[in-house]
Amino acid sequence: MTTETTEELTISKTDTHETTAQTAKISHDDDKVIDFKKLESELQNAVEGEARYWRENDAKFRAVHQKVASYDEFRDIVLASHLLPLEKDDRLTNIKFIQPWNTQAQKKQDSGNRETTAEIPKAKDWPTSGQGFVREWRRLNKDTKQQYAYLLQIGGEQLGTIFKTEIGFGLLGEFGNCLNCAFAEQDSNAILCILQHLSTTNRFSLTVQFLSSKEKDYFNSLFRKLSESLKGRDPETDVFKDLLTKYEVKL
Template identity: 50%
Template sequence: MSTQKPKSHDDESLNFDKLEKELYAAVDADKRYWRENDAKFRAVGQKVESYEEFQDIVKASHLKPLEKGDNLNNIVFDQPWNSHAIKMKNAAPLKSTGSNLHKTDNLPKNGQEFARDWRRHHKTVEGQYDFLLSIGGARLEEIFKTEISFGLLGDILTALCSGFSNSDSTAILAIVEGLSSANRFSLSVQFLSSKEKQVCSDLFQKLQLSIESQTEADGKHIQDRLKELEKIYELKSK
């Protein structure tokens, strides 16, 4: 006959200390989940520009605002919460060109990127003018191969007319010509307001006057190009 040792009262009792620790751990994990989840939505709402910045916001979700009496002495910050500031600090200084132009490799590759940079980084007419010249007519032709976003053509013509310089006339003509190759360009022209159409007319007059000051051989060739473009921009009857 086998004998079995009866379970003691201590063996059957619950380990409340262990259960309490597990409970606290579960509560902390739940809080962390919802805290980081809120941070993710907040990062998306702020339209962060990189995944690294997105990660930084999520990682910093547990931080609380400093109180008036908090002391930051002897604290070492290892986490690069502002990744953009560090990149700017470590990057080689850019040579001044007299304008805030993008690097060539950062220029827009399509109409969507152009519209984003145009509205985000180039809010003055001077900045827009320099931005257009930095891209050039040939590349703008590729960017707007599909179409030009509604309202953008008028803004571009305004920037070119306002910032016009005789020394840039050839580049401006190339831009005007490149834009005209966009798909459904005639529709973009028709959507120009009366004020924008006047700006377009003024721009072509400035180009005309600038061309007249050039040599006869070059001037004749450019004159012919300009006349064709005037028809495309519906400044003269075809």
Template identity: 45%
Template sequence: MEKSDIINFSALEKELHAALEADRKYQRENDAKFRALHQNVASYEEFRDIVLASHLKPLDKKDIYGAPRKQPWNTVAAELKHESPSHEVVEPQLTEIEPRSTSEFSRDWRRFGGSSYEKYNLLLKLGGKTLQEIFRTEVCFGLLGEFLVILSQCLKSGDEETVIGVLDGLSKTGRFGLNVSLLSQAEQKACEELFNRLGEYYPSNNVSSVMSLEYNEPSGVCEVRHVESDKTDILVKLRALMEKYGSQN
């Protein structure tokens, strides 16, 4: 038997456990959202705390004096802090990742740990249409804000059109409006900065200058008209996305 034919059952078992845990996490947080809505919580912070604390058992939600225990804002970071130092995280190769469901995506996303650049490349590799299909029900709680922060931090020249495609695909996922309303102030700021940078690449005055060039250069009419049309379409899409994401540019 060749080495490539040997099945790594240990790795398969780990992936299965990760996928099951991702499914349980999604269902748990989804149930917590509905509970919070039915309880008519008084503020967004209270709503978010209920969802973030959904993984705790009832007895864990009180301290030794019986008072409600404050939950950390970033529970994922808190869990990682208590992770065993011997826990080995093997970073996957981007070419190997082809998630087709929320559980598969969550598994692969976690495997990149704190590598924003790798996560950025993953979002661009998948593209808007694939992300829309993966998150057709909804983007998992907290992920939309993380996506926006990473896209804002890592955006580089030449990626603008692909990033707009990613934003467009995410805007067509289930419960998108609710997820936007739950963005933190830091995530909202990252969203603003992202659209500001995209707007710099597709300014309105560029369209008029291209139209002028088309009129004065008859020999290049067909080529210039195509460029102007593409730029205009992207600019229209960008403005529509700014409205969907609540960006006040």
């Protein structure tokens, strides 16, 4: 083997060694690369999981404290623990509702295309379901006095039957507004009866929790008026105290 050939082999081996060393170094450096996006995602999931755990845990204690009637009601409270009631300034966009459950957010229709007054249905035409009630309730054209008279005529017992399954359509807040605005002292017993029977409907405690702060103010004001009118009447006072708890009102 010639001297020139020996030198070529030596250079070739040196180049190969340097290439191998560089490759090993790059590979070693790759092992140290940190995927910050992955870490951030894992951290976010851990934070959300922790928040969800404590939120649902609080909802479980709240449901037990309220002494819910069934496991279904207990489960509904836990599943709804992430929801918050709508406030006055909240806005819903790009959402189409089939049922007008949030009537406070409905746009007012042109009054020229609607009747200014509507007759209150007679007893034989009283609704037997929540949907039937809503149709008549809306037909009264947002006339608070007529709606107030309508509630009193139907009475607490019938309303309790109509909404036995649940008080939907955002009606509980509307009832509070109507009864408070048109309140008359001589109707105290009838109003107390209405509030009592509504409180026996299914998922009532959950419905109360979803009242907005403004709707809760309606009931606070209504109960203050009832408190004044029921002074010195022991049987009604006992019922009144029980309703304060169910409607979460503190005078």
